[in-house]
Amino acid sequence: MVRQAAYQRLERGGELLGRARRHGAFAGVDEKLFPRDFAVFGRYHDAVRQIQARRPLPESTTLEHFERFIADNEGRFPVVWKTKAGPARIKRERAEAGTR
Numbered sequence: 001m002v003r004q005a006a007y008q009r010l011e012r013g014g015e016l017l018g019r020a021r022r023h024g025a026f027a028g029v030d031e032k033l034f035p036r037d038f039a040v041f042g043r044y045h046d047a048v049r050q051i052q053a054r055r056p057l058p059e060s061t062t063l064e065h066f067e068r069f070i071a072d073n074e075g076r077f078p079v080v081w082k083t084k085a086g087p088a089r090i091k092r093e094r095a096e097a098g099t100r
Contacts, residue, residue, distance in 0.1 A: 027051070 017024030028043030070081050071090040 017026070027047035028040050028045070030037045030040065030043075034040070067081070067090055070079060
């Protein structure tokens with residue numbers, strides 16, 4: 001069962017790689033040995049280091065900033081925030097402060 005699920009993930013990943021604009025390949029994966037290719041972890045590390053970054057990574061954000069973003073963009077993204085400290089709190093705080 002695990003083997004079958006692994007093959008399905010590899011096949012789906014191959015479909016996504018087919019959409020690459022320039023070049024699509026699994027990083028460090030030997031498709032013939034997958035899913036029993038345990039050396040993939042070492043090869044993956046080396047392969048990822050060789051990928052040239054197209055854009056710098058964004059800075060880290062605070063939980064407060066993230067919560068505010070989710071509240072400001074409610075319904076725009078398929079995201080559901082399920083904590084008591086989520087967007088509802090921000091909406092309540094804004095309502096109390098008289099701001100959007």
